[in-house]
Amino acid sequence: MKNRKTRLAGLLGASLLLAACGTSGSNSAAPPGAQGFTPPKLEALKALGQPEGQLNVLAWPGYAENGSNDPKVNWVTPFEQQTGCKVNVKPFGTSDEAVTLMKTGQYDVVSASGDASLRLVASGDAEPVNTALVPNYADVQPFLKDKSWNSVGGVSYGIPHGWGANLLTWRTDKVTPAPTSWSVMFDANSPYKGKVIAYDSPIYIADAALYLQAHQPDLGIKNPYALDDKQFTAAVNLLKQQRPLVSEYWSDYLKESQALKNADAVVGTAWQVTVNLTKGEGAPLESAVPSEGATGWSDTWMVAAKSAHKTCAYKWLDYIVSPKVNAQVAEYFGEAPANPKACAEMTDKTLCDTYHANDAGYASKIAYWTTPIQQCLDGRTDVKCKDYGEWTKAWTEIKG
Amino acid sequence: MTAVSAFFYRKPKLRLGFLLSAPLLWLGLAYLGALAALFVTAFWHTDAFTGQVVVEWSLDNFKTLFTDAVYRTITFRTVGIAALVTVIDAVVAFPMAYAMAKLASPRAQRILVIAVMTPLWASYLVKAYAWRSMLSGNGALSWLSPGYGVTATIITLSYLWLPYMILPIYAGLDRLPDSLVDASGDLGARSLRTFRSVILPLTFPAIVAGSIFTFSLSLGDYIAVKIVGGTSQMLGNVVYDNIGAANNLPFAATVATVPVVIMLVYLAAVRRTGALDNL
Numbered sequence: 211m212k213n214r215k216t217r218l219a220g221l222l223g224a225s226l227l228l229a230a231c232g233t234s235g236s237n238s239a240a241p242p243g244a245q246g247f248t249p250p251k252l253e254a255l256k257a258l259g260q261p262e263g264q265l266n267v268l269a270w271p272g273y274a275e276n277g278s279n280d281p282k283v284n285w286v287t288p289f290e291q292q293t294g295c296k297v298n299v300k301p302f303g304t305s306d307e308a309v310t311l312m313k314t315g316q317y318d319v320v321s322a323s324g325d326a327s328l329r330l331v332a333s334g335d336a337e338p339v340n341t342a343l344v345p346n347y348a349d350v351q352p353f354l355k356d357k358s359w360n361s362v363g364g365v366s367y368g369i370p371h372g373w374g375a376n377l378l379t380w381r382t383d384k385v386t387p388a389p390t391s392w393s394v395m396f397d398a399n400s401p402y403k404g405k406v407i408a409y410d411s412p413i414y415i416a417d418a419a420l421y422l423q424a425h426q427p428d429l430g431i432k433n434p435y436a437l438d439d440k441q442f443t444a445a446v447n448l449l450k451q452q453r454p455l456v457s458e459y460w461s462d463y464l465k466e467s468q469a470l471k472n473a474d475a476v477v478g479t480a481w482q483v484t485v486n487l488t489k490g491e492g493a494p495l496e497s498a499v500p501s502e503g504a505t506g507w508s509d510t511w512m513v514a515a516k517s518a519h520k521t522c523a524y525k526w527l528d529y530i531v532s533p534k535v536n537a538q539v540a541e542y543f544g545e546a547p548a549n550p551k552a553c554a555e556m557t558d559k560t561l562c563d564t565y566h567a568n569d570a571g572y573a574s575k576i577a578y579w580t581t582p583i584q585q586c587l588d589g590r591t592d593v594k595c596k597d598y599g600e601w602t603k604a605w606t607e608i609k610g
Numbered sequence: 611m612t613a614v615s616a617f618f619y620r621k622p623k624l625r626l627g628f629l630l631s632a633p634l635l636w637l638g639l640a641y642l643g644a645l646a647a648l649f650v651t652a653f654w655h656t657d658a659f660t661g662q663v664v665v666e667w668s669l670d671n672f673k674t675l676f677t678d679a680v681y682r683t684i685t686f687r688t689v690g691i692a693a694l695v696t697v698i699d700a701v702v703a704f705p706m707a708y709a710m711a712k713l714a715s716p717r718a719q720r721i722l723v724i725a726v727m728t729p730l731w732a733s734y735l736v737k738a739y740a741w742r743s744m745l746s747g748n749g750a751l752s753w754l755s756p757g758y759g760v761t762a763t764i765i766t767l768s769y770l771w772l773p774y775m776i777l778p779i780y781a782g783l784d785r786l787p788d789s790l791v792d793a794s795g796d797l798g799a800r801s802l803r804t805f806r807s808v809i810l811p812l813t814f815p816a817i818v819a820g821s822i823f824t825f826s827l828s829l830g831d832y833i834a835v836k837i838v839g840g841t842s843q844m845l846g847n848v849v850y851d852n853i854g855a856a857n858n859l860p861f862a863a864t865v866a867t868v869p870v871v872i873m874l875v876y877l878a879a880v881r882r883t884g885a886l887d888n889l
Contacts (some may be wrong), residue, residue, distance in 0.1 A: 459841060468742070610680060
C-alpha cells in the first residue's frame with residue numbers, strides 16, 4: 211500500500227513538473243514516461259460533428275445563467291437557439307465539489323479554477339482541447355494561454371475564461387495614508403487593530419506566504435502554494451499573529467461589503483466586484499495590488515473525457531469566450547474577461563479598465579490559486595511540501 | 611379485506627408490530643443507519659493526493675482530535691456557548707411562559723402562543739443577518755456586544771432558540787394545577803417560597819426538556835457563528851470546513867462524533883429528572 215502510494219505520488223509529481231515547465235517555457239523536465247507517467251493518454255477532438263442536441267454544464271454560480279436567477283441575465287437560451295444543444299446547468303460551490311462531480315462522468319464541460327484543473331487533468335477526467343476548433347481562442351489574451359493550470363507539457367486542456375485578483379482594499383476616510391503594502395494587515399503594530407477583514411479559506415495561507423516572500427527572503431519562498439515545513443510554519447505563525455488584528459473572516463462577499471460599508475472593518479482582502487458594489491453604495495473605498503503582489507484566480511473551461519456531447523461542448527467553449535458572451539459573464543460575475551474584444555461589448559465601457567483586463571503586467575503580478583500538494587509546485591524535489599489537507603488543519607488552528 | 615382486519619383484530623401484538631414497522635424501519639435505516647455510517651467513516655482517512663476516501667482502519671483521526679489543543683479549545687468554547695445560551699433562554703423564557711400559562715386569558719393565551727411561534731416561521735438566515743446588522747458598529751444594539759464574536763454569537767443563538775424553551779415550559783406550567791399554588795398560599799407561603807418549593811420543582815423537568823433543544827441546537831450550529839461570530843469558530847465550523855474545503859469526510863465525521871457523545875452524556879443525566887417524559 212505504502213509503495214503504491216509513493217508511486218502514485220511520483221506520477222503526480224511528474225505531471226506537475228511538466229505543468230510547471232509549461233509556464234517557464236523550458237523543456238528540460240524528465241522526458242515523458244521516465245517515471246512511468248504522462249497525463250493519461252487522451253486525444254483531443256479532431257473535427258466537429260453534428261451537434262448532439264444535449265450539453266451538461268458544470269459551472270461556478272454566475273457563469274452559465276439561463277434566466278432562472280434573474281430573467282434579465284440569460285446567455286444560455288441564445289446558445290440553445292443557435293446550436294440546438296439543450297443545456298442543463300449544474301452550479302457548484304467549491305473546487306472540491308467540482309472535482310467530485312466531474313468523476314461521475316455526467317458532465318460535458320466545467321469551469322475549473324486553478325485549484326481544480328490540474329487534478330482533473332491528472333485523474334483523466336478532463337481531456338486536451340483542440341484549440342483550432344475554437345475560433346474565438348485566437349482572440350484570447352496571450353498572457354492567459356498555456357499556463358500551468360490550463361496546459362500540461364505544452365498541450366492545452368481548456369479555454370481561459372476570466373480572471374481576477376484578491377485585492378487590498380481600504381476605507382479612504384479611515385485609512386491614511388493610502389497603504390501600498392499588505393503590512394497594514396499583517397504587521398502586529400498595525401494601527402487598524404480589530405478592523406481588519408481577511409478571507410476565510412485555507413488558501414489564504416498563500417497570502418501570508420506571498421507577504422513573507424517579499425519580507426523574509428531568507429525563507430526562500432518561490433511559490434506561495436509550494437511551502438515546505440519551515441516556510442509553512444512561518445506563514446501559519448504570521449497568520450496567528452494577524453488573528454488579534456482581524457475583526458472577522460469573510461467567505462460571503464456580501465457580508466464583507468456590509469462590514470466595509472459600516473466601517474466594522476476598514477482594511478482587508480477583497481474582490482473587485484465587492485469593491486465596486488460597496489463603492490456603489492456610497493462607501494469611500496479604494497483598492498490596489500500592493501507592492502508584494504496578490505493572489506487571485508484564473509478560470510478555464512474544460513471538456514470532460516467521458517463526454518458524449520463533444521461537438522456541443524466545443525460549441526459552448528467557443529460561445530462562452532465570444533466577445534459578447536464573455537462580456538456578459540465578466541460583467542455579471544465581476545472579473546476580467548479573457549477575450550479583449552469583450553471590452554467593446556460591455557454595457558459599462560470602463561469595466562475592462564477597472565478589472566485591468568488588458569494589462570499583462572498587472573496579470574503577471576497575480577499568484578493564481580493552485581491546490582497545494584505534497585510534491586512542491588516550484589519544482590523542488592529534495593523536500594516535501596504541505597498538501598491541502600494540512601493547510602485546512604492549520605487554518606482551523608489559526609482561527610483557534 | 612374483512613378477513614385481514616379480523617385477523618389483526620385477534621392478534622393485537624402483531625397489529626402493533628405491523629403498524630410500527632414502517633416508522634421503525636425509517637428510524638433504524640435512515641436515522642440510526644446514517645449515524646452508524648458516520649461513526650464508521652470516522653475511522654478511515656483520505657488519500658492526500660487523490661482526495662478519495664481510503665478504507666483503512668485507524669485511530670489517527672481521533673488521535674489528532676485529542677492531541678491538538680485547538681480542538682479542545684473549540685469543544686470547550688462550543689459547550690460554553692451552548693450552556694450560556696441555555697441558561698439565558700431559561701431565564702428569559704420562564705417569566706414569559708408563566709405569564710402565558712397562568713396570567714393570560716384563554717384567548718390571550720392562544721394569541722401569545724402564536725406570537726411566540728411566529729419567529730419560527732421566518733428564515734433562520736434572515737434572523738441571523740438581522741442580528742448582524744443590529745450588532746454592527748452603527749447598529750441599534752451595538753452596545754450589547756463589543757464587535758462580532760462570542761458575545762454576539764450567544765445573543766443571536768439565544769434569540770433563535772428561545773421559542774424552543776418557552777413552549778415546553780409553557781406546557782409544563784399549563785399542566786401545573788392552580789390549586790397547588792393556592793394551597794401553598796393558604797399555608798402561609800409567600801410568593802417567592804411558593805415559587806421555590808412548588809412551582810420550580812414541578813416545572814423543572816419542563817425546563818430541562820427545553821434545555822435539550824437549546825443545548826443541542828447550539829452545539830451543532832455553525833451558521834450563526836459564521837455570520838456574527840467574527841473570528842471565532844465552533845465545532846460545526848470545523849466539520850463544515852473539513853467537508854467543504856478539504857474534502858476530508860473522515861475527519862469531519864470524527865469531529866461530528868463530539869457533539870453526539872456530549873448529547874448522549876447530557877441525555878443520560880437528564881433522563882433521571884424525568885424531563886424526557888415531558889417531550
